[in-house]
Amino acid sequence: MNSISQDFAPPFKLIAPFFIIGGFFYILSSLAVFLFDVDDLLFSSPAVISFMHLFLLGFVMMTIFGAMAQLVPVVLEVGHFGVELFYAIWPLLLIGTLLMVFGFLYSAALLPYGGMIVLISMMIFVGEIFLTIKKVEKLTLVMSSVLISNTFLFFGIIFGLLMALAYAGTISLDISQMLRAHIYLVVGGYIGVTIMGLSIVLVPMFTLSHSFSLVPLRISISLMSVGVVSVVLSSLFNANALAYLGYFLSFSSLLFYFYIIYIIYKTRPRKENDIYAISLMFSYSAMLVGLVFAVLYFILNEERFMLASAWVFFFGFFGFLITGHIYKIIPFLVWFERFSPLVGKQKIPMLADMIPQKSSQAQFVFSSVGVVLVTIAIVTKSDMLLHGGASFLFIGALAFVRSMLYMINFK
Amino acid sequence: MMYTKDEIFQAISTVIDPEVGFNLVEMGLIYDASSDDEGNVKVTMTLSTKACPLHQMILQWVKEAVEKLPNVKDVDIEVVWEPAWNISMADDNVKKALGA
Numbered sequence: 001m002n003s004i005s006q007d008f009a010p011p012f013k014l015i016a017p018f019f020i021i022g023g024f025f026y027i028l029s030s031l032a033v034f035l036f037d038v039d040d041l042l043f044s045s046p047a048v049i050s051f052m053h054l055f056l057l058g059f060v061m062m063t064i065f066g067a068m069a070q071l072v073p074v075v076l077e078v079g080h081f082g083v084e085l086f087y088a089i090w091p092l093l094l095i096g097t098l099l100m101v102f103g104f105l106y107s108a109a110l111l112p113y114g115g116m117i118v119l120i121s122m123m124i125f126v127g128e129i130f131l132t133i134k135k136v137e138k139l140t141l142v143m144s145s146v147l148i149s150n151t152f153l154f155f156g157i158i159f160g161l162l163m164a165l166a167y168a169g170t171i172s173l174d175i176s177q178m179l180r181a182h183i184y185l186v187v188g189g190y191i192g193v194t195i196m197g198l199s200i201v202l203v204p205m206f207t208l209s210h211s212f213s214l215v216p217l218r219i220s221i222s223l224m225s226v227g228v229v230s231v232v233l234s235s236l237f238n239a240n241a242l243a244y245l246g247y248f249l250s251f252s253s254l255l256f257y258f259y260i261i262y263i264i265y266k267t268r269p270r271k272e273n274d275i276y277a278i279s280l281m282f283s284y285s286a287m288l289v290g291l292v293f294a295v296l297y298f299i300l301n302e303e304r305f306m307l308a309s310a311w312v313f314f315f316g317f318f319g320f321l322i323t324g325h326i327y328k329i330i331p332f333l334v335w336f337e338r339f340s341p342l343v344g345k346q347k348i349p350m351l352a353d354m355i356p357q358k359s360s361q362a363q364f365v366f367s368s369v370g371v372v373l374v375t376i377a378i379v380t381k382s383d384m385l386l387h388g389g390a391s392f393l394f395i396g397a398l399a400f401v402r403s404m405l406y407m408i409n410f411k
Numbered sequence: 412m413m414y415t416k417d418e419i420f421q422a423i424s425t426v427i428d429p430e431v432g433f434n435l436v437e438m439g440l441i442y443d444a445s446s447d448d449e450g451n452v453k454v455t456m457t458l459s460t461k462a463c464p465l466h467q468m469i470l471q472w473v474k475e476a477v478e479k480l481p482n483v484k485d486v487d488i489e490v491v492w493e494p495a496w497n498i499s500m501a502d503d504n505v506k507k508a509l510g511a
Contacts, residue, residue: 269498271510350432
């Protein structure tokens with residue numbers, strides 16, 4: 001029997017803090033958008049850097065780490081090396097992220113401390129994942145994606161720490177040169193490859209779609225991996241040609257990834273448009289829009305298009321992909337812990353019954369309108385649209401956390 | 412033979428997949444079932460995905476459902492991945508409800 005055991009899975013009380021804290025960082029990220037100044041919107045401005053770290057470290061990474069605690073045994077088909085280590089990861093990531101954000105906004109002296117604490121939390125995470133992977137006898141494509149993404153994360157945080165030290169004046173480094181490698185390693189290498197690998201397990205599972213080939217995914221992960229290495233080398237050796245090669249490869253990678261998602265979508269037997277399905281549709285549409293903005297940036301060489309691309313990728317693509325999956329993962333975990341022992345003994349809810357319809361739909365509507373408004377604001381440099389969009393995002397984030405707490409407390 | 416295939420399928424039809432809300436039999440996940448005079452039951456089934464996090468639990472529910480039949484002594488469940496499950500194996504009401 002090909003046994004994939006739930007016995008390896010960690011208790012919900014271990015995973016819940018990751019999701020709850022991630023949700024509150026989602027709210028803080030939406031508030032951080034109010035700090036943007038459309039006339040001075042640059043990748044190097046403190047408001048933008050603070051937002052990126054709030055969103056990527058506090059929301060995206062925090063939620064992905066929590067999800068990985070649950071999903072690693074499912075994907076790797078072995079138990080964690082030391083699941084208790086996750087109890088140390090979220091407090092460190094929480095403190096480190098807050099210190100870094102305060103450091104960017106108010107006092108650069110805090111950055112090395114925040115960076116070091118984030119580094120420790122991520123090293124614990126990466127170490128635990130590597131030692132868990134070591135137990136796997138034969139690596140599948142999805143397992144390989146976990147290995148590749150965590151290797152990129154390892155190097156990404158080393159670059160990040162060096163930058164934090166340079167930012168605080170502790171060491172002398174060309175931050176702008178390291179920035180490209182840091183962003184690519186963490187965003188493309190870790191978040192990108194993790195999303196590619198895990199979504200190919202999760203999306204077909206929830207849509208019941210199984211009639212597709214994994215070849216486009218293999219190509220996609222390979223292209224993204226070579227693309228990330230290429231950009232990192234371009235940073236180290238100041239070789240622009242390598243950077244452009246990396247951009248082209250990662251762009252192509254996302255097209256292949258979109259293709260396999262499109263095939264899954266087209267062949268899915270489960271056609272209901274629940275909050276999960278519409279969140280993913282918005283997410284992948286945002287990914288395409290982000291690619292279009294990236295192309296516009298390379299053609300017109302205007303930073304506002306690169307900022308719009310990054311924005312749509314972060315809040316649109318990553319954001320909705322994560323919130324959509326939260327509506328599947330949390331009900332499952334709560335149901336498993338609270339209701340599965342009652343199967344056959346009394347009437348129990350289905351997973352869909354545990355999702356609050358009104359607040360989940362409010363979250364989708366407000367957040368999606370917010371993403372669109374802020375995107376237009378970045379491109380047109382409209383302060384009014386920016387604040388209007390941020391207001392929508394804030395209400396959407398509140399509705400998201402409300403939905404999450406409802407699902408966690410469902411009885 | 413103590414129980415027919417239909418009788419065993421009837422017993423398993425009490426097991427619901429909490430994600431989709433249908434029972435395993437109407438989902439088409441139960442491929443075969445048989446029993447002998449000694450009360451030994453053999454169930455051949457699959458799951459909609461290899462990565463199903465409820466794998467062990469669903470098998471346990473199937474075992475418990477079959478064990479509720481009088482005089483059943485042992486339940487052997489074999490999970491197979493060939494033929495791979497697809498939506499055409501589900502009942503029409505499932506297909507209709509899912510929009511397939």
